[in-house]
Amino acid sequence: MSPAKQTKQLEIEFDTVPPDASSQFESMRAQGYTLASAIADLIDNSISAKSKNVWIELEWEGFDSWISITDDGTGMTERELVSAMKVGSRSPLDERAETDLGRFGLGLKTASCSQARRFTVITRPTAEETFLRRWDLDWLAANPEHGWALLRSAHENTGDRASGLDQQGLKSGTQVLLEGLDRLVGTSPEYSDEDLEHHRDNFLREIDEVREHLEMVFHRFLSRHGRNGLKIHINGAEIEPWDPFLEAHSATQNKGTHKKSFGDHQKPVEVCGFVLPHKDKFKPGEHPKAGGPEGWNAHQGFYVYRGERLIIAGDWLGLGWKQEEHYKLARIRLDIPNSMDREWTITSTKSSASPPPPLRRWLKNLAADTRGSAVEVYRHRGAYGPKKKRAKRQKRPWISKSTQRGYTYKIDRKHPVLAPLIKALPKPSRDTLEVLLLLIEETVPVRQMWIDYKEHENDVAPPFGDRSSDDLRETIMILFDTMTSGNSSDPEVAWKHIGDCEAFQSRNAQAIIATLREESSHG
Numbered sequence: 001m002s003p004a005k006q007t008k009q010l011e012i013e014f015d016t017v018p019p020d021a022s023s024q025f026e027s028m029r030a031q032g033y034t035l036a037s038a039i040a041d042l043i044d045n046s047i048s049a050k051s052k053n054v055w056i057e058l059e060w061e062g063f064d065s066w067i068s069i070t071d072d073g074t075g076m077t078e079r080e081l082v083s084a085m086k087v088g089s090r091s092p093l094d095e096r097a098e099t100d101l102g103r104f105g106l107g108l109k110t111a112s113c114s115q116a117r118r119f120t121v122i123t124r125p126t127a128e129e130t131f132l133r134r135w136d137l138d139w140l141a142a143n144p145e146h147g148w149a150l151l152r153s154a155h156e157n158t159g160d161r162a163s164g165l166d167q168q169g170l171k172s173g174t175q176v177l178l179e180g181l182d183r184l185v186g187t188s189p190e191y192s193d194e195d196l197e198h199h200r201d202n203f204l205r206e207i208d209e210v211r212e213h214l215e216m217v218f219h220r221f222l223s224r225h226g227r228n229g230l231k232i233h234i235n236g237a238e239i240e241p242w243d244p245f246l247e248a249h250s251a252t253q254n255k256g257t258h259k260k261s262f263g264d265h266q267k268p269v270e271v272c273g274f275v276l277p278h279k280d281k282f283k284p285g286e287h288p289k290a291g292g293p294e295g296w297n298a299h300q301g302f303y304v305y306r307g308e309r310l311i312i313a314g315d316w317l318g319l320g321w322k323q324e325e326h327y328k329l330a331r332i333r334l335d336i337p338n339s340m341d342r343e344w345t346i347t348s349t350k351s352s353a354s355p356p357p358p359l360r361r362w363l364k365n366l367a368a369d370t371r372g373s374a375v376e377v378y379r380h381r382g383a384y385g386p387k388k389k390r391a392k393r394q395k396r397p398w399i400s401k402s403t404q405r406g407y408t409y410k411i412d413r414k415h416p417v418l419a420p421l422i423k424a425l426p427k428p429s430r431d432t433l434e435v436l437l438l439l440i441e442e443t444v445p446v447r448q449m450w451i452d453y454k455e456h457e458n459d460v461a462p463p464f465g466d467r468s469s470d471d472l473r474e475t476i477m478i479l480f481d482t483m484t485s486g487n488s489s490d491p492e493v494a495w496k497h498i499g500d501c502e503a504f505q506s507r508n509a510q511a512i513i514a515t516l517r518e519e520s521s522h523g
Helices: 003-010 021-028 035-048 078-085 107-113 138-143 193-217 286-291 357-383 418-423 427-442 446-455 469-487 491-500 507-522
Strands: 053-059 067-073 118-126 129-136 173-179 231-234 253-260 269-275 301-306 309-315 330-336 398-401 404-412
Touching: 035 053, 035 067, 035 193, 035 330, 053 193, 053 357, 067 398, 078 107, 078 118, 078 129, 107 118, 107 129, 107 173, 107 398, 129 446, 193 231, 193 309, 253 357, 269 357, 269 398, 301 357, 301 469, 357 427, 357 507, 404 427, 418 469, 469 491, 469 507
Parallel strands: 053 231, 301 330
Antiparallel strands: 053 067, 067 173, 118 129, 118 173, 253 269, 269 330, 301 309, 398 404
16 A cells, blocks of 8 residues: 555544444334244354253243243353343354354344343353343433443342352353343333233233244254253243144155255255145144144245244245135245345344245245145045045036027026026026026127137136136135025035036135135034
8 A cells, every 4th residue: 555545544534423322222122022032032042052951931020020041051251241242242244153043143132122121141151150241221321421331230129030040050051131021011110900910911921922932933943852952941841842844744745855056155945845734634632733823824835944943934935925725734844044144134033034036936836836735635635525536527507509500608507506596586586687698698709719719729717717816715605605595505515516616626716615615514
């Protein structure tokens, strides 16, 4: 570098403008964490520290309620603890070990302060050393002149809450203590009886949601045994893994694993589709749990894992589909390495992801195959029982006739679907309908249809191809209601005629019929 250039650089003027500590923490609280997702983020750190056990305590003490997360991992030295408590302790651009579930160097701080106004970390790297640091938002707000003051002692009201490591008899490990749970128990220490009951009920409900969330997010860790396994205890009870793919069920279809690399990434993305069993394949009581915390419809789609940790539970990832009843048996496991965080736009809360363009078509093709198989399972198990040779399809509602004036096309008034509809009408309406049917028959554009078919043979729309699933569902339901009104037809006979009708032979229509048939049989 030339002397002139060096001089010019030295002459650059600038201001150092560090953020206000109290304001920064208050802003960090608005990251969109739930209590369950915040605790999951803290457990990520425990897994990165090679923990075998995590003990979670959620203690209701009214306004002074508190939460503790203790692990038996490697712990931290004092220097490592101070670094871990620093906001933005690591760059998201840093290369990480494959097992490192962190990303932005924010998880410990943002997850903790999203729920608590003060959080204390106690860590033990060896049996002879224990270190403690605390961030206290109220203390920072009251003492702005001290800036980013990381306190070295527990709060005066903490007492033995910070003794989790000793209570578990650990020679190494870390405890994160959350106090001042204003988001969970309110901001006023004075409760009315009604408020007290409301907050207590909400606290207990949150415990159930935390359990369900952790059983799902860490199910692959919880399913392991031996030295690589993980156990999570909530208020003394060990939780059980929830496998969204029901791999142990004999009726689950595994579509096989597919891998694809892109760019300069050495480790590929891995995808495996699963088609879950229909309801009739479950033992009593199994089906609701298999549906997941949000139910069967909400849990269809891709399950995105980063380092085997679930970050998205059931989503079609913007590939052009939405959650629909007849695809609820389709679940797809998608594993991405943490080296692809930028391409997948992983957020700091690890709660969303977007497929990179080079993978979208590949993912959509694999998903379409799984979705198609899921519809078939739903269609045959739901509508027809065990899969068997299909009965002969009902004749079309159109009849072609050769007359002196040439071929004509008539609507079959005796068709099993049309006949009950016509019969259900009062005579004046039947007469009006007859005139309308005659008008349609006499104006069928046969020549134009023939020309269009010859010119656009591959572009002919299937029956109801331009109608939405909701419209098709409504049409089928109206047919069924009309066919069974006044006990004019047995419901099972009506469903059989509708299911055999040529107009409803698409996978979508058959799945909708199976759904409606099942719903009607339950009331």
